[in-house]
């Protein structure tokens with residue numbers, strides 16, 4: 210590599226630092242062919258498909274002086290062609306292995322289509338569901354988020370990203386992006402060092418430990434310094450403290466945006482600030498290519514900084530074997546995309562993502578002999594929405610919606626299906642409402658499909674009010690007034706503030722945006738062929754804007770009946786549906802919680818055991834969750850922190866003892882300077898099936914041995 214570096218002109222070096230958006234109908238932008246031939250295009254995003262990739266690659270490899278291959282990237286977030294549930298949905302499965310498998314399929318398809326890099330996983334902690342991008346991550350919790358970060362990185366990269374079915378991953382958005390003020394996308398973020406260290410950094414750290422090749426710097430301002438020009442997070446923490454040896458790509462035009470932030474007076478200064486802070490590759494804006502020559506000549510930017518950035522990028526191109534195998538194989542692409550077994554996995558993932566939020570009076574599952582079912586709600590028939598945001602190269606035609614799956618079942622002898630859209634998420638006329646009621650009236654049972662369209666969550670899709678958009682609530686009320694057995698199915702990309710739905714509807718199944726197989730998965734749950742076993746990875750609030758995440762601080766005046774306690778006058782405390790909540794068609798009982806020791810030292814581990822029993826009428830899966838509370842510490846700690854979870858599948862009447870081993874990492878926290886501290890004192894441990902309640906025991910942390 211050093212030999213290659215030594216032969217490169219400065220312009221060629223800057224070319225390696227440039228990533229451009231090559232998206233264009235039917236291929237790539239013609240300008241990029243010329244840039245590739247001049248060695249001025251290190252990477253592209255959105256150019257995909259073996260034939261198209263090869264054509265542009267040929268210009269770089271065979272047409273440029275040094276023949277350095279282009280690194281092709283794309284947002285493969287929850288599938289390339291085979292679209293899996295959105296990441297928040299997959300996190301509802303509390304099954305990181307499953308996420309590893311779906312990421313591996315996504316990588317295999319993407320790699321076959323000529324891509325070698327994805328901008329995923331998105332590992333931002335998101336505690337405000339108004340923020341539309343909560344759909345792209347694993348929700349509100351650092352422990353669950355870290356497990357998913359690790360799994361997804363392994364899934365994309367495997368042990369060796371140069372394997373033909375692997376691609377590079379990218380931990381994004383470094384950092385704090387999910388804490389956008391008021392949940393408004395791209396807004397500034399104020400986070401203490403303690404919050405960064407203990408809440409927002411851990412999933413990134415987990416991705417790094419799993420070997421993630423790249424990081425993406427974010428759009429947001431962090432405590433007054435935009436993250437794409439932030440030397441403290443990019444250099445002091447990421448490079449120096451954590452020893453990250455891969456490279457950092459900016460977010461889309463986020464280098465040039467340092468000007469709009471009011472952080473850099475000009476594009477040239479933006480380039481200098483971003484590069485010297487630690488952003489090696491610039492996505493889409495061209496401040497590096499346009500200014501760094503002058504900045505080097507004037508001495509404002511040392512050449513060594515550019516060389517180091519180029520080195521970090523070239524190192525991955527070499528490791529990937531791109532110099533030896535720059536081209537994609539069209540035959541392989543044809544054989545790989547949309548393989549039937551990938552769809553089978555998509556079904557499994559969609560099933561596991563389902564969260565049964567409420568089920569009163571045994572409305573669900575519907576009886577096997579149900580004669581007719583009315584489906585109300587246009588989302589039931591919305592293929593595009595079922596794919597959610599970032600649907601890769603997915604095809605809406607490949608989606609099996611809820612309505613399509615029900616009709617397929619009808620053909621096989623299932624209940625007679627009638628359908629009325631009841632308007633859509635933007636509104637409902639009185640005539641549409643009346644038609645929905647007429648349709649429901651004639652059926653024996655009703656499924657009301659409510660939620661958001663895919664475009665109502667995701668990037669630049671924050672909402673101030675996260676109730677049901679349009680007149681969906683009116684439709685629901687009118688249907689419920691008929692008194693038929695009614696189940697609500699929610700299709701949405703974020704937790705919603707839906708207190709009326711939670712009160713009025715007897716049964717609510719959260720199905721998120723489940724991907725290509727979302728329809729059959731929901732149908733299987735509605736008729737009891739599968740048991741919904743998901744748990745919420747982020748809380749549903751009672752009211753828009755209410756902090757409902759479980760891991761908050763106690764405050765000096767925890768919410769209570771007294772007036773002078775921490776609460777709202779007009780919104781209940783706590784969550785409508787808390788983190789970790791999810792029911793099943795069966796019932797589980799936890800009992801007999803034991804600890805291997807009531808006290809331990811920081812270098813020791815404690816094992817806890819609990820008995821899980823299926824006391825309900827059928828087989829099912831419970832997710833047993835372990836939470837810890839540090840009762841008093843030199844820095845206040847959250848009222849609960851998740852420290853372990855396990856999926857346990859049991860036949861009816863079956864029981865099993867489940868154990869968890871917790872070490873110092875479960876009882877300590879990061880100091881502002883990054884040191885991990887375990888303090889002596891009292892801890893509570895809760896073992897339950899959500900972040901509320903559960904069995905409780907106490908533990909004493911003793912001082913370290915002298």
Ligand code: BGC
Nearest residue numbers: 254284328381382460461668
């Ligand atoms: C998003 C990133 C994404 C990039 C490239 C940006 O707008 O914030 O998450 O990877 O675009 O598509």
